[in-house]
Amino acid sequence: MSEPKDKSQKATKAKTKSKKKSRVPIPPKTQLELWARAAGRCEFRGCNKPLYLDELTKTRDNLSIISHIIAAEPGGPRGNEIDSPRLAKDISNLMLTCRDHAKIIDSKENVHAYPIELLREYKKEHEDRIRLLTDIMDDAKSLVLLFQAPIDGNNFNIDKTLAYQAMLPNYPAKEHPDVIDFSDFADRETEEGYWSILSRNIKAKFNDIFKHGTNRRDYMHVSVFALGPIPLLTYLGSLIGDIDSVDLYQRHRTTKDWKWKDEPDDFRKEYYRTIEPETHNDDFDTSILISISGVVDRKKVVDLVGEGCNVYEITADKPGLDFLSSRLKLEMFCYEYRQLLTKIRSANGHTKELNLFIAAPSPVAIECGRALLPKCDPAVRVYDLIKGASGFVYALTINKNRDA
Ligand SMILES: [Zn+2]
CATH class of the missing domain: 3.40.50 (Rossmann fold)
Structure with a gap:
């Protein structure tokens, strides 16, 4: 672990000294590249904390730790005689982390829970995501439409974060998706008037989204995430009709996300x-x-x-x-x-x-x-x-x- 600005480890002077001695300096160029790849955020899975600013006090400082996946010393966390010296300054072996996660992945009690493969996965996941997001050009903007109505009394709440993940590399044209939401509609499909009430409402909301103020042709691209009874979905489809560029998504039962899976290249297969x-x-x-x-x-x-x-x-x-x-x-x-x-x-x-x-x-x-x-x-x-x-x-x- 290399700690560019760490003053918190004064506790045991001897320990700090020995650490300093063994620390391999990471070349500034490599540090810079790692910062860029990580977009200045902690690469620990699920953390993503900005490391250039304390969010509470808004103080700007370098709050990062450059953590080694395979320790720079053979005796360190995940270290060994061959790879430790070989990968000590290699960017593929370095992770930008916050202080807490630097500590957790290297601590004696936890190190077994963070094997090399897992940390490599964290790093790759984070850096891939940053690259994908920053690769996006303006024409990848898409209007996001969420549609939810209960099926047989079961309610749904479509998670917009999962929707946004599924549509990458397209990205939402607005911060919040447009939503046609009947999740609090208490009537069942079997009740008198159910279909006519809901289809009227769908039409009103749909027109509100696509016709108010802006002509629907202005929407180059629409991404639709829908859960609801089949007849309402077909009705929604008939309203969407001639909008040129529409991507439809479904929630996959096994992965519980909305991402389409890849298909093997057997395009001629008769599905x-x-x-x-x-x-x-x-x-x-x-x-x-x-x-x-x-x-x-x-x-x-x-x-x-x-x-x-x-x-x-x-x-x-x-x-x-x-x-x-x-x-x-x-x-x-x-x-x-x-x-x-x-x-x-x-x-x-x-x-x-x-x-x-x-x-x-x-x-x-x-x-x-x-x-x-x-x-x-x-x-x-x-x-x-x-x-x-x-x-x-x-x-x-x-x-x-x-x-x-
Ligand atoms: Zn973190």
């Missing part, structure tokens, strides 16, 4: 397939089933819409709650869905209503509403799968007189 009826009879209704987070029960749908209904289904190759892991899978769904809409348009003409039954994560539900063309597509009746109920129940109609 979805569309099942069509043997013949399309345009005297009958048409239903679209979306089986992604689960399988829509075809029999229950037929019970609801009648035997003659033309049933189309887009199904994931392996439907399940964790299927929609990557942005690529969402994009491929959109492609498949838009193709299907085109097919149905030419079979049906533009007048017949459609029924929509969705078992899918929120971005898919939003895309199902978003892909509809107000002038070409008919009104779409969206059904909701109510927990405990025997199956799907009609909820609301979207794409109906959208401008009214």
Whole structure:
């Protein structure tokens, strides 16, 4: 450990002396680079404390300690005969830390809890984050929209910090996201008037965000984080409609964050397939089933819409709650869905209503509403799968007189 301005260790003079003697001076150039890489903040995971100023007294001073991951002396914390001398001044082995964390990682009682690999991880994580954030250019600005409504009485509160992390390298255009929030709405989906009240409210709030004062074309980019009942999400999607550049996110169950996962480079993989009826009879209704987070029960749908209904289904190759892991899978769904809409348009003409039954994560539900063309597509009746109920129940109609 090198302590450029430390006066606090006078307690045992002898100890301090021996420490001073063994301390390897870190070249100023290396110190400067470390400061720049760490943006002057403690690199201990979760600390991030500014080290150029005391936040309480606003006193400006160098409050940093340059900590060694592998001690400069072989006998020091995590030190050994070979690496200690070799890496004593190597920036890859140095961490900028606050005084508390310098002490914690090197203390006899705690040193075992901070192995080399972990501290390297802390350093990399912090420095990567700083680089990513400072790499951002102005055109990466995005309007952040959070949408939350209870599902079966369960409330959600979308964490804006997790949302901001997920959208990197895009960054929020404003300090606070725009929020359409029904988390304190007490009525259940099964209650009379629920869908009409909420869809009216969504429309009012949406217009407030996107039309008041500023023309919506001013928003180059929108990032949407949504949790709520499927029919409301499709309705939100139909409102988002023609905004050009929209990124949709979902909360992943396993990692509990909103970051899309990477997909292996097997782009040709067939993630979805569309099942069509043997013949399309345009005297009958048409239903679209979306089986992604689960399988829509075809029999229950037929019970609801009648035997003659033309049933189309887009199904994931392996439907399940964790299927929609990557942005690529969402994009491929959109492609498949838009193709299907085109097919149905030419079979049906533009007048017949459609029924929509969705078992899918929120971005898919939003895309199902978003892909509809107000002038070409008919009104779409969206059904909701109510927990405990025997199956799907009609909820609301979207794409109906959208401008009214
Ligand atoms: Zn710290």
